[in-house]
Amino acid sequence: MELSCPLPLTESARVLLGHGSGGRLSADLVRRFFLPRFANPYLDRLDDQAVVDVGGQRLAFTTDSFVVRPLFFPGGDIGRLAVNGTINDLAMGGARPRYLSAGFILEEGLSLDDLATILDSMRAACEEAGVLLVTGDTKVVDKGSADQCFINTAGIGVVEHSWLLSADQARPGDRVILSGTIGDHGMAVMSRREGLEFETEITSDTAPLWDLVATMLEGSSEIRCLRDPTRGGLASTLNELALASGVGIELDEARIPVRPAVYAACELLGLDPLYVANEGKLVAIISEAQAPAIVERMRHHRLGAGACVIGVVTEHHPKMVIMRTRVGGTRVVDLHSAEILPRIC
Numbered sequence: 001m002e003l004s005c006p007l008p009l010t011e012s013a014r015v016l017l018g019h020g021s022g023g024r025l026s027a028d029l030v031r032r033f034f035l036p037r038f039a040n041p042y043l044d045r046l047d048d049q050a051v052v053d054v055g056g057q058r059l060a061f062t063t064d065s066f067v068v069r070p071l072f073f074p075g076g077d078i079g080r081l082a083v084n085g086t087i088n089d090l091a092m093g094g095a096r097p098r099y100l101s102a103g104f105i106l107e108e109g110l111s112l113d114d115l116a117t118i119l120d121s122m123r124a125a126c127e128e129a130g131v132l133l134v135t136g137d138t139k140v141v142d143k144g145s146a147d148q149c150f151i152n153t154a155g156i157g158v159v160e161h162s163w164l165l166s167a168d169q170a171r172p173g174d175r176v177i178l179s180g181t182i183g184d185h186g187m188a189v190m191s192r193r194e195g196l197e198f199e200t201e202i203t204s205d206t207a208p209l210w211d212l213v214a215t216m217l218e219g220s221s222e223i224r225c226l227r228d229p230t231r232g233g234l235a236s237t238l239n240e241l242a243l244a245s246g247v248g249i250e251l252d253e254a255r256i257p258v259r260p261a262v263y264a265a266c267e268l269l270g271l272d273p274l275y276v277a278n279e280g281k282l283v284a285i286i287s288e289a290q291a292p293a294i295v296e297r298m299r300h301h302r303l304g305a306g307a308c309v310i311g312v313v314t315e316h317h318p319k320m321v322i323m324r325t326r327v328g329g330t331r332v333v334d335l336h337s338a339e340i341l342p343r344i345c
Contacts, residue, residue, distance in 0.1 A: 022231025060095030075204030095157030205280035
């Protein structure tokens with residue numbers, strides 16, 4: 001009789017697919033291999049961007065890579081995703097996005113019509129967000145060496161205020177605010193990939209969030225931190241915030257909005273919506289006093305119409321996320337240890 005452990009590997013001499021999940025293996029990879037070699041005050045914050053001072057001007061700088069499969073999905077494609085994802089990382093630092101770069105790794109055999117569609121999508125996304133793509137690079141690799149098209153982006157934004165928005169700023173009593181439904185993007189990609197059909201089509205929520213963030217910043221200087229819950233979903237994002245700030249977070253499951261079609265798709269695939277990627281939503285940690293006013297401002301913006309308070313920051317169970325379930329129990333919302341949905345963004 002052979003015995004095997006059902007738990008995923010956490011120790012390996014080689015890179016695993018789970019190292020790209022945005023969960024426990026991803027965090028371990030960064031902390032064990034990257035931070036010790038490149039440690040500095042900007043990188044050590046592990047925010048979605050670095051805010052640096054250049055000649056007295058605060059600038060935000062970020063980079064990202066996109067390897068989504070399939071390239072085209074309901075609500076978007078890899079091109080639109082690359083632009084919006086980079087813009088949103090800048091916006092989460094309170095920066096107005098200004099300039100982007102894009103590097104393309106193209107596989108031999110990629111349809112030129114598909115490439116043109118991706119580039120047109122990127123151009124439209126840049127125009128919508130008011131940013132310029134000012135430099136780039138293209139490489140072509142042998143057939144079988146990539147998966148049609150990978151895109152790397154970098155972005156520069158301007159921070160026009162003096163506040164510090166960072167993952168280590170959460171304080172007990174603060175409120176956790178979510179801008180809308182979760183799981184839309186991940187399930188849109190998975191439904192197309194797996195050929196799943198539902199009565200209501202699931203559409204990616206990919207969108208540029210800077211305008212919503214600007215609306216929020218105009219209403220309060222007591223926004224502690226902002227994050228867009230992409231890889232690893234809402235659960236991973238909140239765990240990162242709890243860890244960085246040394247606080248506990250308590251969620252109310254009944255308050256977390258999930259579209260019925262997304263919930264059904266997750267049930268069919270055995271997934272938890274809390275861990276599914278989003279590309280047009282944000283999480284905000286805001287002081288208790290200012291939270292109601294900010295939620296109201298968000299609800300008047302098309303990208304924040306579903307904004308709601310989903311939890312509270314607490315001094316109890318530091319560095320952990322706890323959720324009160326719909327049936328009245330509690331559960332720990334931990335970082336996952338494996339790749340749940342590969343190649344989502």
